[in-house]
Structures are given as structure tokens and as C-alpha cells.
Amino acid sequence: MNTQNLVKMANQIGQFFEAEPDQAQAASDVATHMKRFWDPRMRKAIIEYAGKGGEGLLPIVLQAVSANPQLLA
């Protein structure tokens, strides 16, 4: 999968949920959204990318991906 596209899509999801008042909940919602709507190969690619530093990913997305490896795997 084109990583830059995935980064853009992940950040868009992050931008929506980060407006929530509870940031921990927001990060969890980002992860849940990816789990529910992203094909596993897309999730695998974003996990790998985040594992390498995840340049360009919004903090909330990085947090969502790194805090939920089992959910997203």
C-alpha cells in the first residue's frame, strides 16, 4: 500500500477524533475506526510505518497505533 496515502488517511481520522474533549478516548476511537474499516494489510502497513518513527503522523494517530498493537494487528 502507498504509505503516504495511508498516512494522509490516518491523519484525517485523527483530525476528526482529536476534537473530542477526552484525548485518551479520542486515541482509542482512532484505533477502533481503523480496526473496523481498514483491511488488515492497511493496518499492518501503518503499524510498520509507526514502528519506524511514523514521520508525518499526527501525535494522536501515533498514540492510537502504538497503544493498540493487538487490536490493530
Next chain:
Amino acid sequence: MACNCGNGGCSTDYGTPARVSEKLVTLDIDGIEVSVPEGTSLMRAAAEAGVEIPKLCATDSLEPFGSCRLCLVEVEGRRGYPASCTTLADNGMKVKTQTPKLADIRRGVMELYISDHPLDCLTCSANGNCELQDMAGAVGLREVRYGYEGENHLKSTKDESNPYFSYDPSKCIVCNRCVRACEETQGTFALTIDGRGFDSRVSPGQMESFLDSECVSCGACVQACPTATLMEKTITIHGQPEHSVITTCAYCGVGCSFKAEMKGSQVVNMVPNKDGHANHGHSCVKGRFAWGYATHADRITTPMIRDSINDPWQVVSWEEAVAYAAGRFKEIQARYGKDSVGGITSSRCTNEETYLVQKLVRAAFGNNNVDTCARVCHSPTGYGLKQTLGESAGTQTFDSVMYSDVIMVIGANPTDGHPVFGSQMKRRLRAGAKLIVVDPRAIDLVKSPHVKADYHLKLRPGTNVAVANALAHVIVTESLVNEEFVAERCEAKAFNEWKEFAARPENSPETLEAASGVPAQQIREAARLYATGRNAAIYYGLGVTEHSQGSTMVLAIANLAMATGNIGREGVGVNPLRGQNNVQGSCDMGSFPHELPGYRHVSDDAARGLFEQAWGVKLDNEPGLRIPNMFEAAMDGSYKGLYVEGEDIAQSDPDTQHVISALEAMECVVVQDLFLNETAKFAHVFFPGSSFLEKNGTFTNAERRISPVRKVMPPLAGKEDWEVTQMLSNALGYPMNYSHPSEIMDEIARLTPTFHGVSYKKIDELGSVQWPCNEEAPQGTPIMHIDEFVRGKGKFFVTRYVPTDEKVTQKFPLILTTGRILSHYNVGAQTRRTANTAWHPEDVLEIHPHDAEERGIQSGDWVGIQSRAGETVLHAKITERMQPGVVYTTFHHPFSGANVITTDNSDWATNCPEYKVTAVQVMKVTQPSEWQQRYRKFSEVQQELLQKREAVKAQ
């Protein structure tokens, strides 16, 4: 022409429309006692008592007019001979409809009519269905004492300009039915009566031809005409039909009910069904007239295969084509893994077909890589309404609009995209409902005859959420929230978070004016009107969903409706206007990679278990690839095979060059379609599809209405589409053994709680049924969320405005937005193969005079439109419908390449493409773009490969 076929309960014309009143009045008509609602005409009361009064200018789809003087009656105790169409029934009235005096008067009236009418009844196209002839017979006209030599209209010239119907003034009796139909039924006001007295004639526009006038060719006038004055050309050619079958239109999401009027297996014409629950006897130019594509010479009627897209097609038997496709899919899965193949369904397919394709993908391919074209139109609706209200569907019936006091139309253009509903909405607006239009363009609803928007919030494309948040801000800060409704019906915590968010200064109309371009004062007034104008309903279309914040906007719309208590009763609600006929249905049927039929997530063990048990196979619990993800995966080599039923992704999906690269990267593309569409040019297997006239099934329209699609002619290629999917599944090793689509619906009903009560028998009994239809609602559910939301409590969402990445720059200073027009449909595969091209032979670029002048562009010039994705060339049309800085085009013709320019930007939640916002530059040019030139060459090669197709002997 009023229908007299004797089928489907439409044979009685009651003369005047039904009236609704709790009070009944009782009267005596020709000795028969009859009770009718107060306000009913004598003519209708008589018809209900089984007494037919002669009439010409009256028909029950139109308000009474009282001009023909044929329907006169005698009422005891009253003087003279009142017209029964304009006289209201009253208690104790004694009415006589047949007396020697009345007979005398009626004969006299008919004698005058016939003295100026061509007596060519035997060769007249209306012969067999002419009310004038019937009435001459009914009144016993035997002679015309005036002779035929006097001044008359018999030599009037016929207007044949409209491709579908002719206008013969010599046969006109000036009954005004056509003029009134154009006003009352359609709401276009294109017709009038020109001249006075003897000179009176029907005039389209100002004595223009029908084609040159504002006439939208909806056919309401043709339907209303009692003579051969306005006559469908197909009847002139073929004669009167001998039987008819009720079916459902295959065009937009209104889902009009039609009677296919037949001679054997030949369609003579399509007449809107008076008993149709979505359309009540009305139609538009597409459904009524543009069905000739079904028998167009371009139809491909034999299966074809080829190893490479550079090879000529080989014509093979069904068995060989199916075996070849199955073999290649199996090879691909063996080599690249089970997730390397998938399927795409179309909203142009029936429920049963989409259900079967998703079943094939899930059960035979063993993955969830199935998506439908709703991905690129209303997927945000599914997401947003499920999250907030609990069900991925609109909340109302179309008829609900008749109870609305305020109508807010956001990013939709009903008079073009959903014309029959557009007419109904205009009817309500003419009766006094207020109108708020939120749209970058001045669509027809903003100002058209007898309709004017109270507010047109002319926002910049891409700023919907800013406008919705500003509306919410006013509702919250001016205490316009319906606190009682919210307290009782919605989750308190989420509401309070939303309320706090909406009230922030950053969401005030004054702050957001800079982004949206909408004056704050207009927003404030519109918000007050929406919140306090009694029943307020929101109607929205792809101008809401096809944005990077499409889903956010759907959530924001639901927030507005909940906050003001405008949900759960007639006249209000959240109403997505679905683009194609079966968008709702294709979504309901589980053709989404994350959802099983009935919107149940694939990870839901209980739901999945139900399907596993019924289908006898283990199902994947992970979501599959959405359409744009399929293209990405094809480019990275993990997705190699695709089964496309009825969809033309190479033309309809954004960033055409990317789509084409993805198709070229696949090893097996199977296309099932009526024509060699753009996608089929990249295919290895072609299964000929069947049109809506050639198969049985159901469509579900924008109001959740499941309506019948019925086979009126045998499939040209010998198979209905569901049969082909079944053959492919069997060849793949997963057995399917349906003998009729009704069995597929029975399976859907068994497995889907909202469909438990649905069956073909039920649909036939009721005509149509709105889901949920089950034990709790055996007759279906017209209005949803009445006492409680489907999800229990309604849930508010914080909807922060996030500007799209697609921004104007010095290089790309204009915003392109795309849409559709009345005479064409989607990729145009159907309508381009009809005479509808008379109205729209090509896609054009609409541009504001200011932007055109700056670039030295004049109407008709070739202009190049360039974005970061690509470039195409169209003719320019200068119009003030556009605002400066915004240009517009349609995507009905493949050569236009509108989607060469649109980008891969998409909605955050669903990947629905951002068709509505593309930064572009527009320049005057002299030749088609490089892409268009390449496209033309490629298409010519593919046409040659089709022409060279050879029959291959069975191996």
C-alpha cells in the same frame, strides 16, 4: 393519455383529486346514496358511486378547471346546470347526471368540438385510447350541423421537435390539461395557452418549439392529453399496447413505479403508475422516455473472453466463459493468497443481485473484498446516520415533505437529480413552505417559476461543515435548542459536549464567514427559521457526502435535526437523496467490505455466525478492501482479480489515470454489463448483463421503499444477472441453487431482522414496502425513530471544521465541482444511447463571466481544465449560476474525462472521494488534452478488438 388498460387498479379516472376530511357528507346521485369526504366534487362522488359523468377537461391528477362544459349535472332545488367537477358535494343533495336536457346540452358541446377536429379517427394514433372519441360515443353525437368548411385549425403544423412526443395543434381541444399538468404536476410552467377565443392554442414557452422551450420533457402533459394532440412517438409507430406489467424505473433514487406497456415482448411505452407510492403517477424524461438503450445495437449479447486486453475478444458459450473466469480467479488465489481477489456491485443492480455477489465474494472467494458504488456517493450517509441515529437510512417517506413548513436543501439539486421528488417539493413550496438552499451554485430551486429560496447560503465548495457548525452555534447560543426533545431522546453527555463545542466563538457565523463566504447574518436568520419554523426537514445529496469531511457533515446534519427536535414525525427528518435507483438497497444487502446484510459488522460474532450457519461456510471476521483500497492494493501487487457487476469504475471513479493503472495491473478483470463500457475495455472476461426490463428482482429507493422489478421481455443474452453470479459461484466451488430471485429475497428476509417480513408476496400485495418490515412492523415503516431512535438514545458528535487539503493556489486558482443534469444519468451508458442527447450532447464547463473574462474565454470556446491529477478539455459555458472562483462540469460522457481531473482525496471515515472540490486552472486551448487523445486511440483499438471478435468452437 389517461390509462385504460384495466390493470393495476388505475383504470378509474375519478375526474378530480381525492380530498382528505374527517367530515363525511352524504348525497344522492341518480338514486344511489354515497358518502364522501367534505370538499369532494360531485364528479368524484359520482365516480365513487360507480356513476360516470362525461368529461374532457377533468382528470383526477389535476385540480378541477370547469371549461369543457360536458360534465354538467342537475341538482334538485338549484337553478341551471352546474359543472360537476367544480361543484362540491353537500349533505342531502339530490343529483341527476343523465336527463334529456343534459343529453341535449352535451351533444351540443361535443358537436362544437368535433366541428373543428380532424375526422381521421381510424388512422389516428390515439385510436383505442382517445377520450374525445369516447365522449362523442357517450353523448351519442350523430351529426355536425355546422359543416367543416368554416374557419378551423385542421391545417396547423405539427411540432416534432421533441424526440419522444409530437404536438399536433389540429387535434387540440384547448382543455388546458397539458398546461395544468406542467404547472401542478411538474411545476415547470413551460406551457401556456396563447391567444384568445378561436386563436387559443397551447404554446411551449413563447410560441417556441417544444425542444427550444423550457419544457423538461417529463411527459406529464402527454399523460394528461385526452386526444392525440400530445402523442408519444412510439405509440404512433407501434400502435396501442395490449398488456402491461408494473415495474420500477432503473434510474434515480426516487424509484418511480411504472407500467411497462407491452405488445408481446416489445415495450411500447412506459407510463408512470398512478398507484406508485414514490411517484403517484408522475415521471421524468429519463424514466418515462429514455429506455431505448435496452434494445440498443451496442448491447453485447454473448459472453466473451481474452487472455490479454491487447487481444481480440473471443465469443464463447456461457459455460466456457464462466469456467474461464473461475479458473483464473482460482489460479490467482492459489498464487497470491485468498485476499487477492474481490468484487464490486452497482447501485444499478437489484437487491437480489448485489446480495448474491457479496455472498459469492464472502463464501466462494472467502474474503470480504466486496464493495459497491455507494462507496463513491453515499457511504458517509451510511456511516453518519448509523452513528447518530442508529440506522444507515433516511428517516422519512417522500410524501412527508407535504407536511414540511421549512425545507433545507443541502448539496442536492432535486429538480435535476431527483426530478419527480423535486416536483413534489416544489408543490409544497408553492403551497407556502419556506426554503433554505445551501449550495455553491444557484440551482433551479433557488429561483424558478413560483419558487424562490428564502435563503441561499452560497458557500464555497468544501465548507459545508463550517456552515453547519455556524448554524449549530446560532441554535445553541440563541437558546433555540428543543431541550425537552433532547433530554428525553438523546444521550446527555454527548449532547453537552456538542453544545459546549457549538457555542465556542470559533464556530460563530461571524468567525466562519471568512472560510465559507456566507454572510453571518444570513446564517443567523436561516438557523432561526430552521429551528423555529415548525416542521423542518433537511434534504441532502452528494454535495454533502463527496467531501473530505463528508461523514462529518452527515453527523452535523443529524446533530441539527436532533437539537431542534426535527425528527420522528411527518414533515421533518434527515433525508439523503440517493443518486441511483438502488443505492439504499446495495448498501442494505451487505455489499460493503465491513458489513454483512443489514449493516452488521463482520466482526459481530453473532451476526456472522448466523450467516456461517445458513451458508455452511466459515466467514472472515476482518473488513475487506474498499474500492479505492482495491486500486491501491492492485498497484502494490497484492490484489489481482476483480468481478465487476454493472459498475463502470474506469469512468465514474476519481483520478481516472490511477484507476486505469490499477486495472492494468490486475490479471483477471471480469465485467458483467449491458455494454462494452470503459471498464470492460480493461477486462479479460465479459458477461453480458440484462437490463431492468429483462429480469426479476427488487430495488430499494431513497425512502427505504422496496419495489418490484419485473421481467417484461426475455434477457437478450439468455440469462438474468443473478443466474450468471450463481453459475460463477458454482464454478468456483461454492454451490448456489436458486430457481427464482424470490428465493434469494426469502433468504435475505430470514437472515436480516429489518427484512424479516419482506417477501415477493408481500410486495405484490402492498405494491411496495418500506423497511424495517418485520414482526413489529408487518406493513413496513414509513417514518423512523418515532418514539425512540434505533440506537436507543440519539448521539451527538463534535464536528470540528477541518479545511480540505485540496486548496486553491496560484497554479490552481479555481475550484472545480462536479454534478449531474436532468437528461443524463451517472456515466451516461444508458442515457447516451437514447435521444436524451438532444438536450445534452456533451459535458461542458460552466464558468462565471468574471473568471471567463479574465481568461479571455467566450461561451463555446475549448478550455483546458488542469488539476494536480490531470488535464482535460471541454467547451465553456459562461453562466452566472456559478460564483466567481468556482467552475462546474458533469461526467456523463467518457471523452469529457471529468474524472481525469478529480483527485484521490477522500472522506476521512469512508474513503468516499472528494468529487466536489478540485483545485484547477482553466485556460483557452485549441485541441483536446493529451489524455483525451490517448483515450480516443485506446478506445478505437478496443472497438476494433470488439469488431474482430470471433466465435471460438467449444474445446
